[in-house]
Amino acid sequence: MPKRTPNTQLKDLLAEGKLTYESTARSVRAVAAELGEHLQTNKSAVHHWVHGAVPDEPAARCLAEALSRRLGRRVTLNDLGLPSPTPGEDDSIGLALGPDQDAVEVLMTIGEADVHRRRFLTASAYSMAAAVLPLGYVKEMAERTAAARGGAVIGAAEVSAVRDMVGLFAEMDERLGGQHARAAFAQYLISDIAPLCQARFRNDDLRCQMLSLASSAAHLAGWKAYDTGEQGLAQRYYLQSFALAVESGEPGQDGFVMRTMSQQGMKLHRPEHCLDLATSGLARAHGQVPARAQALFHITHAHALAKTGQRRQAVAEIDAARAALDTGRGDQVPFWALAWGPPEATVVSRTAKVLEDLGDHRRASQYYAHAAASRPAGTYARIVALDLVAAAESQLKQGSVEEACTTWSRAMDRMDGVASARTRKAVRNIRRNLAPYRCRGLRCAADLDERATSFLTRV
Numbered sequence: 001m002p003k004r005t006p007n008t009q010l011k012d013l014l015a016e017g018k019l020t021y022e023s024t025a026r027s028v029r030a031v032a033a034e035l036g037e038h039l040q041t042n043k044s045a046v047h048h049w050v051h052g053a054v055p056d057e058p059a060a061r062c063l064a065e066a067l068s069r070r071l072g073r074r075v076t077l078n079d080l081g082l083p084s085p086t087p088g089e090d091d092s093i094g095l096a097l098g099p100d101q102d103a104v105e106v107l108m109t110i111g112e113a114d115v116h117r118r119r120f121l122t123a124s125a126y127s128m129a130a131a132v133l134p135l136g137y138v139k140e141m142a143e144r145t146a147a148a149r150g151g152a153v154i155g156a157a158e159v160s161a162v163r164d165m166v167g168l169f170a171e172m173d174e175r176l177g178g179q180h181a182r183a184a185f186a187q188y189l190i191s192d193i194a195p196l197c198q199a200r201f202r203n204d205d206l207r208c209q210m211l212s213l214a215s216s217a218a219h220l221a222g223w224k225a226y227d228t229g230e231q232g233l234a235q236r237y238y239l240q241s242f243a244l245a246v247e248s249g250e251p252g253q254d255g256f257v258m259r260t261m262s263q264q265g266m267k268l269h270r271p272e273h274c275l276d277l278a279t280s281g282l283a284r285a286h287g288q289v290p291a292r293a294q295a296l297f298h299i300t301h302a303h304a305l306a307k308t309g310q311r312r313q314a315v316a317e318i319d320a321a322r323a324a325l326d327t328g329r330g331d332q333v334p335f336w337a338l339a340w341g342p343p344e345a346t347v348v349s350r351t352a353k354v355l356e357d358l359g360d361h362r363r364a365s366q367y368y369a370h371a372a373a374s375r376p377a378g379t380y381a382r383i384v385a386l387d388l389v390a391a392a393e394s395q396l397k398q399g400s401v402e403e404a405c406t407t408w409s410r411a412m413d414r415m416d417g418v419a420s421a422r423t424r425k426a427v428r429n430i431r432r433n434l435a436p437y438r439c440r441g442l443r444c445a446a447d448l449d450e451r452a453t454s455f456l457t458r459v
Helices: 008-016 021-034 044-050 057-070 102-114 156-176 182-197 202-230 231-250 251-266 274-285 291-307 309-326 342-359 361-373 380-395 401-415 423-440 444-457
Strands: none
Touching: 008 057, 021 057, 021 444, 044 231, 044 401, 057 231, 102 182, 102 202, 102 231, 156 182, 156 380, 182 202, 202 231, 202 251, 202 423, 231 251, 251 274, 274 291, 291 309, 291 342, 309 342, 309 423, 342 380, 361 380, 380 401, 380 423, 401 423, 401 444, 423 444
């Protein structure tokens, strides 16, 4: 057997990060766990890699992300001294922003990988290095000229049709879950929306409107991937949504995507850059959007402040969000800011999350219940269900087991017909939280656990 050549690039990166073989293996396993994979990487495996063994593809990708997080910059397989990815399967696709990146072309590449369920992207890790990209991206991308585009001239009718279709898919998403019609939407994104963005327009205003709609569509595609648990893919969609929003020049829309990326990081317990994203998103929207939309930025900023232990500032931002809603009563909200429905319900729901992080479980449960009740019957089934689940968890933390079981049961009433990884996870969490009470023979816990078990066998 030929003698292996030691991997000095990997050795140097481990030294730069002050990582031992054991801590490296632990970090690789942690990244894999985020992807729902179980790797048995140990310090012996890392030792072999440093001495020339080549890790298999899943381990290599997780190693690259683990080192990226440790070093605070993007680390590629090439940086690690490992073989380049299979042509067309580079998981760094979509993790760059700049004038030399054509957001429409990148979006088409991501969408095609999504449609065909290409594992190199659908199973990609959430990138800490990429989370910081929008913070430094303040220069608008070079404007495409009409002369560079061919085909038919696009007018207001085409723009209106795309707006209607994106609105329809968004409504179905909240009522039926992110997995419903996901492939159909990704196909629409790459077959209809992206080519329209590359066409010629009757005037520049229509072109900007189409780019703004494409940003909303990429945002929705990211949200669908998020709801399915594919966080790395979701992040790549969000980055293209951000780039398209910047290119469109639509006031505040780029900040809205930064807001979403902040929320993703907080949900994944990756707080790095979340406060900066929320702060920058708020700054980019300030004075640029109607007051009701402005409230959405304030409440996400409040959440990020709470996550970083800044209690007084978080409470002040809750008040700012409420004041913006009062000031803007009757304001028309931009299309892209209605991603989760009316701002009033969104602000109440996220206020509950802020209160929860501040340890005020009594008020958090009240706000979650209010958020669920504030949406019209038959709409936003997934959001209502998840708000009720969160309300029940807050009630349980207060010792109100029977009340929590009643609220959980109401949540499950809303989950029927919803295809969502997040609702399934919520039901699994219900079972875990009920376990101690079921063992004590509490009837409501046993009945609800039976219902939850039946639900999980059906979906």
